[in-house]
Amino acid sequence: MRTIRTDDVRARLGALATAGLDLDGYAHGFLELLGRAVPHEIGCLATTDPATGLVTRTFKVNLPDHLDREVARFEYEVDDVNLFQEIARRPDPVGVLHLDTDGRPEVSARWRELLVPHFGQAHELRAVFRLRGDTWGLLAIFRPAGVSGFNPAEADFVARLSPTVVSGLRAGLVASVEPQTSDTTGPAVLVVGADGRLSQITPAGEQRLGELGGDPARGLPLPLLSLVAAARAYADGRRAIPPRLRVRTPSGQFLVGDAAPLADRTRTGRDVIVTLEEARPPDIAPLVVAAFGLTPRERDIVGHALRGADTREIGRRLHLSPYTVQEHLTSIFDKAGVRNRRELTSRVFLDQYAPRLGSSLAPSGWFDDRAG
Incomplete structure (x- = not known):
């Protein structure tokens, strides 16, 4: 060839x-x-x-x-x-x-x-x-x-x-996608049997499954199958990181999926439970910011800026001059395609969440250490 x-x-x-x-x-x-x-x-x-x-x-x-x-x-x-x-x-x-x-x-x-x-x-x-x-x-x-x-x-x-x-x-x-409003209510839970087939699912789980391109008849899409297999690998000590994924659906909505094995009385069960829920800002904001291609220092500055710190305060916390902070902010704005902090906040948060949540949240807590 x-x-x-x-x-x-x-x-x-x-x-x-x-x-x-x-x-x-x-x-x-x-x-x-x-x-x-x-x-x-x-x-x-x-x-x-x-x-x-x-x-x-x-x-x-x-x-x-x-x-x-x-x-x-x-x-x-x-x-x-x-x-x-x-x-x-x-x-x-x-x-x-x-x-x-x-x-x-x-x-x-x-x-x-x-x-x-x-x-x-x-x-x-x-x-x-x-x-x-x-x-x-x-x-x-x-x-x-x-x-x-x-x-x-x-x-x-x-x-x-x-x-x-x-x-x-x-x-x-992070390309512009008009997120579709979801009216999902109740927990979205799926149980996958040892044979890899879907055995139980809640109504909300069925809706979330559809948003990811699957259905109970055809089975799970590869991302969820990988999540299930990784849960078994984690339980067996073959994988060091707990299975979790943040995914943007084709409709523009961000979801978070978690999976864990269900142990029976003999501790040998291979069923896996999967939960899907709408992503919170601490889950997705680091992913969106990383997608802008920022350097580690620029990510630090964004974290403080979105918490409301001004240029001098950011410089004091990171041991940088105000001039250096402003240079970094200019680079950040260019990479994110925005002109100022207000637009940056909208780009990271409002563009992703406001159409679905119907209201904005304060920027504090977006970069929770546990979400990074």
């Missing part, structure tokens, strides 16, 4: 990331352009919660949905090679299964039991798109048997795209 010159594709990907597209527009544009430089049969780009690395949305090319449960199981509950959480720790976070197994991909359970028999694919390239240690996206692309596998040059090309892709994904996350 021939790989074309990549210079033009790289330039187009850079322009795409700064085009102000929403997630759908950016993701589909990225996958189309990537296919020109690194041809592949099927693939998937996923967004992730940068705090936990869990999948929040997926954008697929010729991939079926009915195998999502197996995809999540192999990623979180099966010991295997080239798992995303391992690739994320590499200096260059890209893995080519054929190369990383010295030409023996059959050592991978995922290859033997999923990719070949169900996807009909023999070659896999995976990538983690990260910046400053935070993971914002995942990529998996495949080629069938009978064609050449992914080579080191293609892996290097994908690895070098990471800053550009992160920029596009973060911009898409």
Whole structure:
């Protein structure tokens, strides 16, 4: 399978990331352009919660949905090679299964039991798109048997795209979307059985499930399946971070999902309970601010500014001169696309919450230490 010159594709990907597209527009544009430089049969780009690395949305090319449960199981509950959480720790976070197994991909359970028999694919390239240690996206692309596998040059090309892709994904996350008002009442709770199937659900849970693109008949979307599998992995000591994700639905609403295993009397139960609720400002404000691409120092300044501190007070708390604080604020305003503090507050909070909550909240408490 021939790989074309990549210079033009790289330039187009850079322009795409700064085009102000929403997630759908950016993701589909990225996958189309990537296919020109690194041809592949099927693939998937996923967004992730940068705090936990869990999948929040997926954008697929010729991939079926009915195998999502197996995809999540192999990623979180099966010991295997080239798992995303391992690739994320590499200096260059890209893995080519054929190369990383010295030409023996059959050592991978995922290859033997999923990719070949169900996807009909023999070659896999995976990538983690990260910046400053935070993971914002995942990529998996495949080629069938009978064609050449992914080579080191293609892996290097994908690895070098990471800053550009992160920029596009973060911009898409906070792109202007008219949030839909939700009239959900009561707790949104789902119980998933040991077989990975939905066994119980509350009325509010069914509505929230629909907002994420699933339904009781078809099952859970991949983000919730990943949350369930991660809960089992956490219970088994295979995952260090409790499973939690912050997700923006296609309608523009932010939700927070949590999952925990339900132990029976023998302590061997594998059922998992999932709760979904509308995100509070302390949950989402750090995510929105991070999506602006601020430096750690700029994030500190935003935290104090949104609590109401003036320039001198911020400088005193952070041991900076007022002039330096103002320079940082100017950079922050530029990255957030606003002109002053009032607009920054609206960009971080009112644009995301007021259409759904019907009223604004004071800025104090948005950057609670527990939410970071």
